[in-house]
Amino acid sequence: MSPAKLPSIRVFEEFLFRQADLLDSRNWDDWIALFADDGVYWMPLKPEQQDAENYPSIFLEDKALMAARVARLRDANAWGQQPPTRTVHLIANVRLDSGNGNGDIVVRSNFTVAEFRRDVLRHHAGTYTHHLRRAGKSFRIAMQRVDLINCDGVHEYNLQVFI
């Protein structure tokens, strides 16, 4: 697809903002529905990591794993969610990247996420790379890659929710 045929950047921004809003409002069913059936949420362990099959990742979740995580987060006896995690996403610097060769549109953006749980406020920052597949008037996420700037650092707390 030639860049000339792409919708305006504003359309992608709105998609990303909605994605973030669904996470912040714990509306995970609608969030998972943004993904293609074979969509993947990937958070590499290393910066520039290309290979998720031969090396470990912080998250590497298809819809089955996403569903398991979400069911736990909602479970009345998920002790690690007592008290629950709250998040606020800020997304900026949204820009189009060259395609991934599969016809998907690749959109990159920067994020900061404030996460609060049990009196501790912490910040995540990094880059999103979204591989978006056209679906009717909108898109489905084929891949949401989340590169934390501290991906290979020491993680102070368990990452219970999607970033």
Add this chain to the structure above:
Amino acid sequence: MSMKGVSIGSLVQPDRVHRSLYVDPELFERELDQIFGRAWLYVGHESQVPNPGDYITTQLARQPVIMVRHTDGAIRVLHNRCSHHGSMIAGDRCGHVASVFTCMYHGWTFRTDGSLVGVPVPEDYEGTGFDVRNPRNGLGSVARVHNYRGFVFASLAAEGPEFTQFAGGALLGFDNMIDRAPDGVEVAGDCFRVIQHSNWKIFLENMFDNVHPRIVHQSSARGAKTAQQRFPAGAANHISLETFRLLALDQSFMQRLEIENYPWGHSNMSGFVSPRGQDAEWLAYEAVLRERHGEERAEQILSRNFHHTMIYPSAVLQPSFQQLRIVKPIAVDRTQIDIWLFRLKGAPKIVFRKALSYANGANSPSNMVSADDFESYYRVHQGLAGPGSDWVILSRQMGRDVVENGTVRTRVGSSEASQRNQFQAWRRYMIDEDGDAR
């Protein structure tokens, strides 16, 4: 000798331990000296330093160290501390030096066996009594190093049992993992590093606690079930989900697990989920193993399923899924765990895929199982910080375990034999023959 009027020996009783073991900062400092300062601690794997000059850095108790392959091919464990003014020599977690380490502060240089090569202005030292030309004035080395089939352990103490005698039965688990590899094992990428906001002993006890899973992990088990129902095809690819589901079965399932406990606090526990499959790829792997080891031996290796193997106090191995968790106590209420994944060289891809699913799903910083484990460790630590009640009860199946030649074998999985055994080792490290604090 006593601490605040209480003898340390009396804090550990056969069936209970005093809460101060978990929360007293002074005891924590003593543990760093007496336990982590003397035990054999895991340093790294030889595959991390394949060539001369390759190194990694880590910390043993309070001591920063460099594990480096010297020009003679042997692995050295050096103090990461310049012999001049103390600066750490290596500042990265891993790297390579072509010939020498150069200190970034005043430029002293060292060979990869630690020996001193030179200093920038040697005349400064003439007649001072310090000989900068003596190679022995270089980097210190840890007192003892043992390379066990590629796994490098070190002890900061010159005295003590030698490694194989120390590790004893826990080597069965390490052997089992290594023997599963047709062509040896290697580290797969970097490790996960996570912090627990709790005392290090709470984690090690939990590794052998078979009553907590159905309580702590019920939400993960239900989550896994939901996923298996909604996305059966996708879920079948994830052995992590199957593991989570099994965590909350009836207690009789966990009662079948066997735990063997050895001197110095080590344990082996049998597994409840096996990587073995019936698909062609997995069977091809078993065929390769039979080719290497012979029919009988291969079956022995594959059917011996360890869930956890612990070399107290630093290493917990999961032999069937090739993961190794390393305990690094940072403070009395702060514990770092480094989690390494290994690849069985020469095995078909399916073997690694299962290990990777287990690593990403059950050991990564995002894993949902440890979200609830860490919560329980935190709550235990916070509860024990209160001075209101003193004792932690460890008497499940007390007196019913089978003792044979220093090995304690449980009759049922819920026994707290491992926890009792860990604290007997703790006591042995912390007090001398007369019952006095070391």
